[in-house]
Amino acid sequence: MSRITFEDLEALDDDDFTEDNSEPMDEEEQDRLFSHWQSVASTHQVSIPAEMAGPIQQMTRQSNAREPVPFATLSRHEKLDEVVYEERMYPAGKWACVTKGEELYEQSISMAFMKLMRYICKENSAGRYLGMTVPVLNEIQISKDGKSFVRDILTAYYLPAEFQQDPPEPLDPDIVIVQREPVRVVTRVFFGTTTEETISRQISSLWELLESTEDFLRDTYIVAVYENPGIPCRRNEIWFIRRDQ
Structure with a gap:
């Protein structure tokens, strides 16, 4: 799992991960979102298990509600x-x-x-x-x-x-x-x-x-x-x- 610095996280566009989107994510979007959360978790010295992919997608799509x-x-x-x-x-x-x-x-x-x-x-x-x-x-x-x-x-x-x-x-x-x-x-x-x-x-x-x-x-x-x-x-x-x- 690659590491990412706090400075790298600050440079990311929040809108990439906060859209309220009812359409299912394609596989590339799912992988990108999960990788982003893994990178954030690595700064906390935590690894995200694969079974969290579904909840992460759900909460991201519903983030405005x-x-x-x-x-x-x-x-x-x-x-x-x-x-x-x-x-x-x-x-x-x-x-x-x-x-x-x-x-x-x-x-x-x-x-x-x-x-x-x-x-x-x-x-x-x-x-x-x-x-x-x-x-x-x-x-x-x-x-x-x-x-x-x-x-x-x-x-x-x-x-x-x-x-x-x-x-x-x-x-x-x-x-x-x-x-x-x-x-x-x-x-x-x-x-x-x-x-x-x-x-x-x-x-x-x-x-x-x-x-x-x-x-x-x-x-x-x-x-x-x-x-x-x-x-x-x-x-x-x-x-x-x-x-x-």
Whole structure:
């Protein structure tokens, strides 16, 4: 498997991989798409198995039909007419969750998301494509010394509104359906890859912007991801969780 640098990924045209196209892909398009995802995965030191080709094609063709996770904006903090961070409330809801504890953060989230992709695309008790929601959440625990991430990372996919009352059961026993409680968060947008290093920088940057250091959890953070891993410069957010929900 050939390697590709982050600079190479940045040079790719996002539109090549995000069209909402109901027509079946020909074999050349399928191979090109799968090779692209393999190249992205290689930067995370992950290899994509051949059985992921179908879910990758499905999610690529449906990439423009994404349902947002519901939330209410409570406040925005701006500087020079740009939003620096904002506070939101997310209601309770059902999420499909996977916990992985690989050596690297990016390996854990990649392997967890592949499991969720298979669940979303067909490996569920309904036997159908469920639909994509955004963002997908990656919940991080910080070690007691505050210097690194705890290895186990929880990755969560919000069930579309159609399935909130009666979620299809996963065929993969590693996926569990969880009723998550309402959460109030402060969020800040960032773009690009998500590694332990880049996330740690985003956490530090947001702490510097906040006036209070007592209102938010310091041992748990959430990375919210809005584009699939095949998008070179994807939109993410770092979430700080407010205490005493």
